[in-house]
Amino acid sequence: MKRRERSWMYDRLDGRNLKPDFLKGVGEFIQFCKEHPTCNDGDKIRCPCPSCDNRRFHDTETVRVHLYKKGFVRNYYQWICQGESLVESSRVQPNQYRDMVIDALGNNQEHLVNEEGNSVEEEPNDEAKKFIDLLKAAGDPLYEGSKLSVLEMASRIASLKCEFNLQHRCVDGFASLMNDAIPNNNQMGRTFNSTKKVLEGLELPHERIHTCPKGCLLFWKGDAQLDKCRVCGSDRYKKTAKGKLIPAKVLIYFPITPRLQRLYATKNISEDMTWHAKNPRVQNTFAHPSDSQAWKHLDTTFPNFASEPRNVRLGLCTDGFAPHGKFGSQYSCWPVILTPYNLPPSMCMKRPFMFLSLLVPGPKNPKGNLDVYMQPLIEELKQLWEVGAMTYDISSKQNFNLRAALLWTISDFPAYGMLSGWSTAGKKACPYCMDKSKAFWLEHGGKVSWFDCHRQFLPHDHPFRKNKTALCKNKVENGMGPHIMCGEELWQCVKDLPKATDGPEALKKLKSAKMGWFKQSILWELPYWKDLLLRHNLDVMHIEKNFFDQLINTVMDVKGSTSDTTSARKDMAKYCKRRQLELGNGNQTMPKAPFALDKAQKKVLCEWVRDLKFPDAYASNLSRD
Numbered sequence: 001m002k003r004r005e006r007s008w009m010y011d012r013l014d015g016r017n018l019k020p021d022f023l024k025g026v027g028e029f030i031q032f033c034k035e036h037p038t039c040n041d042g043d044k045i046r047c048p049c050p051s052c053d054n055r056r057f058h059d060t061e062t063v064r065v066h067l068y069k070k071g072f073v074r075n076y077y078q079w080i081c082q083g084e085s086l087v088e089s090s091r092v093q094p095n096q097y098r099d100m101v102i103d104a105l106g107n108n109q110e111h112l113v114n115e116e117g118n119s120v121e122e123e124p125n126d127e128a129k130k131f132i133d134l135l136k137a138a139g140d141p142l143y144e145g146s147k148l149s150v151l152e153m154a155s156r157i158a159s160l161k162c163e164f165n166l167q168h169r170c171v172d173g174f175a176s177l178m179n180d181a182i183p184n185n186n187q188m189g190r191t192f193n194s195t196k197k198v199l200e201g202l203e204l205p206h207e208r209i210h211t212c213p214k215g216c217l218l219f220w221k222g223d224a225q226l227d228k229c230r231v232c233g234s235d236r237y238k239k240t241a242k243g244k245l246i247p248a249k250v251l252i253y254f255p256i257t258p259r260l261q262r263l264y265a266t267k268n269i270s271e272d273m274t275w276h277a278k279n280p281r282v283q284n285t286f287a288h289p290s291d292s293q294a295w296k297h298l299d300t301t302f303p304n305f306a307s308e309p310r311n312v313r314l315g316l317c318t319d320g321f322a323p324h325g326k327f328g329s330q331y332s333c334w335p336v337i338l339t340p341y342n343l344p345p346s347m348c349m350k351r352p353f354m355f356l357s358l359l360v361p362g363p364k365n366p367k368g369n370l371d372v373y374m375q376p377l378i379e380e381l382k383q384l385w386e387v388g389a390m391t392y393d394i395s396s397k398q399n400f401n402l403r404a405a406l407l408w409t410i411s412d413f414p415a416y417g418m419l420s421g422w423s424t425a426g427k428k429a430c431p432y433c434m435d436k437s438k439a440f441w442l443e444h445g446g447k448v449s450w451f452d453c454h455r456q457f458l459p460h461d462h463p464f465r466k467n468k469t470a471l472c473k474n475k476v477e478n479g480m481g482p483h484i485m486c487g488e489e490l491w492q493c494v495k496d497l498p499k500a501t502d503g504p505e506a507l508k509k510l511k512s513a514k515m516g517w518f519k520q521s522i523l524w525e526l527p528y529w530k531d532l533l534l535r536h537n538l539d540v541m542h543i544e545k546n547f548f549d550q551l552i553n554t555v556m557d558v559k560g561s562t563s564d565t566t567s568a569r570k571d572m573a574k575y576c577k578r579r580q581l582e583l584g585n586g587n588q589t590m591p592k593a594p595f596a597l598d599k600a601q602k603k604v605l606c607e608w609v610r611d612l613k614f615p616d617a618y619a620s621n622l623s624r625d
């Protein structure tokens, strides 16, 4: 969209001097800005020079100097950011939707590189075209005289659809009805898809990566062109009933960098991203991950990283998820979610700041192969640590090099194994005690038990250590807990182990060696992983719920669910001094346990639960669980 009368904009120099037409044009530009004050910030106007890129405001004289020195950003014939409408009417009002578009997309990296502003004239690239289309949608009314812009309408429809989980067809129906109700010549789409198209440019990028249906590799990078799995020979594509070829399995990857950059591009969030560094703390309280030893350890180990408080500290969570509910098909997928911890406690870990990073397809648990799917994420995290990404911070109106570190993972116990590479099943399940664990198999229960494995961690003179009746009978504990390995020691254990990407053969060999390790986790590829104080966390909520279920079923003596079974009583007799609980009468009778409630006691408990009141979202529905 070239405009002949503005060719002066990219015809700045005559030898080493500014051309008179350029000087005059800049004067007109500044005058234009003054006449459109709604787009300005007080006396300051948006500077269209290549380094400010319409995102920074300066007083008119500074803008004049910038333009003299650097010229205009490419293809900026239409002064849209300063309020020039694409349609020749000049009805310009403050418009938060336009501001949103400029905040989100105005920063075109290419312009920053091209700071010399070589006045090469080109058609707008795809990015720029999206930007212009969005600005147009933010400025154009839905119909002549409407207060609503096309963009506002589209984004409100999209957000209603998500909020109420409306079906596509339902939205289509309403869009079509609305279309009939408002004047003709409107710009309202008749379907959800056409409405959504308006928002396309605001979407953050995602990649669909085909994977081996068995999960051994990604058709990615060097393997992008293959149509059979290099490891197991499975076909990449399958045929539909109509004979069309579709990928057998697709991993969806949502790069984290643009999402973090958008946090810094959003006015009311960017400032909060440094909360962890500037907020005064209450001594001896733990209100935020930045109060933790692990956080401080990272800061002292990598002072260079710590010196920029805008660098992001991330947590990673993953868990299986059955989109069709408990009783639907057995399909489950594995979302991998990243969350930035820089934000204050009121925002940290809240839904808008949980970024879906990978959607690992089902139908089954990826188990050890989770690492195969994590490759693009780990590569990006490495890049964010070693190089960083040039990012515009709207609160300080500066570009800075954004780096990020993954502080730890959070998961339930089975996923702990998938992430760490230490098998969390069986006698060696504890990833700290490892093969020094005192866990043992219960003869009758057929399960691993950690009964009385914890006295060794008590202070040396603790009275429990000498107690021969309350815990394991006749046992005095004099031992000390096992040595807890630090990151470097752990690295020495895993550094020669095969990785999930080395294929099933190598892993099978490792598994048969029964070392406890079943792979070298891909997380070790992060250069700082062995320097972290804490690598993996357990999600307390999972454990609490499971523990509560066991406890309540046992106390209420629920048939089939109680842990107080005859085999438990038999095992108990072997380890504990509790004669009164042992099976009597040649294993025929099971004496009632003092912890099981009788009928009257159960009634009291049920009535108490019925009258319990919790704030919204603090408890699940007890009648359902």
Ligand SMILES: [Zn+2]
Residues within 6 Å of the ligand: 047, 048, 049, 050, 051, 052, 053, 063, 066, 067
């Ligand atoms: Zn400038």
Ligand SMILES: [Zn+2]
Residues within 6 Å of the ligand: 212, 213, 214, 215, 216, 217, 229, 230, 231, 232, 233, 234
């Ligand atoms: Zn394969």
Ligand SMILES: [Zn+2]
Residues within 6 Å of the ligand: 430, 431, 432, 433, 434, 437
């Ligand atoms: Zn342990």
